[in-house]
Amino acid sequence: MKKFLIYGVITIGVLAFIVWKLNANKTANVAKTEFVKQSNTGDVPVLVEKVAKVEFDQSFQANGNFEPIRELTFMSEISGRITKLNVDEGSHVSTGQVIGRVDDQIINTELQQAKVNLEQLRVDKNRYENAFKTGGVTQKQLDDTRLQYDLAVARIEAAQRRVNDTYIKAPISGVINKKYVEVGAYLSPGTKLYDIVDVSKLKLTVSVPEAQVITLKNGDKVNVTTNVYPETNYTGTISFIPAKGDATLNYPVQMEVSNVSGKTLKAGMYGTAHFGLPQMESTILVARSAFVGGVNSNQVYVLENNTAKLRKVVAGKIFGDKVEIREGLAEGETVITSGQINLVDGSKVTIQQPAGK
Structure with a gap:
């Protein structure tokens, strides 16, 4: 009981001291303020x-670096040894263009075997269908034959696909930026072949403050300049305005920029976007x-x-x-x-x- 009373007295004393100190600080601050007013x-x-x-004028400008509109690292989809490469670093390629060959001898042999097997199964299927009409075979035997025939068709399609894959084709149009393999190298699925960069158009991403981003919309045209060709104006089209800004309340606005013939910009170059807004x-x-x-x-x-x-x-x-x-x-x-x-x-x-x- 005595301990309880002692703790209670101490607690009340501490609270009273805190209240007194706060009031004293407040009085001191008021006094300082009055001193500033009157002592000058x-x-x-x-x-x-x-x-x-x-x-x-709401017009403003923002800077950024050009990026390729598309780029990818092209990887092998099949196994085999490279027998031919048609392009090198710096070569321009088009979508679907054959840029290399993989040895197809074994795959072609498998395809021919699958075709022979399919022909035999086709003959068997026709024979079983005729025999079924006269009761020579059961329904199950006929169904099994038809199933084997359908499976053989699927195996031919798969083999043909593997043969087609021995023709290495460019998945996008662009420039070979890096080559990872040489003739004679053995490929496995996932082996890197080429880096392909499409610079027919470029992307320019710039940070736009919150006060200006609300005036922009997708599809707006933007004048773009660069130090490399200061006399040339490039046309940018806003393609993406993020729904969320960064910690500094800026929004990375992205635009597509068309290249100009004879004054082609490259990825990594420095560019300035000039946003002309209504006054x-x-x-x-x-x-x-x-x-x-x-x-x-x-x-x-x-x-x-x-x-x-x-x-x-x-x-x-x-x-x-x-x-x-x-x-x-x-x-x-x-x-x-x-x-x-x-x-x-x-x-x-x-x-x-x-x-x-």
């Missing part, structure tokens, strides 16, 4: 700007530095008769170092853009000229 012997120097409506209606834009503690605070200091007045505003889109103001400011007012760290609501200020003026 001179006005606080600040920089300001006039609030005005402007017509803002915004007149709106109020203020310097990003005008916000107290950052744009998310939605607070700025407004100059009134050489006095700083804290004002609540509603911030909109961010355009570089400018922020759209949707509510809270009127055209012609003056906002403080520098020196807020020394201000409290009601501080007297003096306007300074920016450096260099």
